[in-house]
Amino acid sequence: MSRPLTPEQAQRTEDLYGPLTQSLRTLIDVVIRSKADDADVTRAHRLIEQAADLLSARIDPEPFGVRAVTTGGVLTWGNVAIGMRNAIAPPLDVRTDETGRATTELELGAPYEGPPGHVHGGICALLLDHVLGATAHRPGTPAFTGTLTLRYVAPTRLGRLRVEAWVDSETSSKTFASGHILDSDGVVTVQADGVFIRPKDKYER
């Protein structure tokens, strides 16, 4: 892990990269749906290359990983589900309550499509893996997926979704969790259950 950031450094980085990554999410979406003239597409391509060149001037050879803040806590800005600097991440904002229940609401558009107009089954799996996993994390000890079973009971339309997960039972090292995805009508579209493991060496996986 690299040197811990001060809260001020973390905030400044978030102020810079948060809005940029949000613009990049918009760009990913419009690249899929654009009907612009060929000349404008070519111009857009050049701008994308210029932006990548500017940001590549100095670059970390490693993926983002987990970075500490001097006041405690960690930053997971590269994470594909929740990362503030990862434009693939919707990003999920997962809330957990005192009972261990984890919940997130999100809106998924064209970039998450599988069957026409619907969320890809694998993206549903990503959402459920992450939110079920969130019931099992402990401060300083993230949990890793052991097994995950998904039942696709209804189509998941692109749009507003809610993901909920809860703990069924626990041992010192394992959490047995269940959860589901609800569409904007409150209909359950995918059900999941899984076993999540807290290894002794916290980064062994």
Add this chain to the structure above:
Amino acid sequence: MSRPLTPEQAQRTEDLYGPLTQSLRTLIDVVIRSKADDADVTRAHRLIEQAADLLSARIDPEPFGVRAVTTGGVLTWGNVAIGMRNAIAPPLDVRTDETGRATTELELGAPYEGPPGHVHGGICALLLDHVLGATAHRPGTPAFTGTLTLRYVAPTRLGRLRVEAWVDSETSSKTFASGHILDSDGVVTVQADGVFIRPKDKYER
């Protein structure tokens, strides 16, 4: 579905958007790993906004869906796993042989990270859902995931991966498939099995 494209239109669009989307994948990666000066990050943000504005001048209100080519076949350029115009997609290039076995090789970097240095469990699920599903598609009749079970048997490091899937048994409407992810040492990291369904109304899901 919108009007079928001629092969020439399809090729011209692929020549325009293929390289642009590849540059966008690079941009997603460097946004996560950049250590550029604040001024350069701000400049890059402006270029990203300009590119999005150019491409938004004319835009399809719908997600990409599935578009036909006049000579037969369909384009799934928006698909989050395989889409040529979807920068989230690695993209997977899934080959199926005459026995129904489906295989893909790919390289995953920083944008697909979960645990530090490792592929997010949900991305492993996306890969397996898509490649197992590929064993079940029939021309004009895509298959949808019914159930999917994943067993994470070893950590999946970021880097070169191979995904393989095969048919265990079939009925007229269902394919029972299994598969796994192999790392660059040939070690199985995640095993999966699932049931994939070919509905009568091919776009009902």
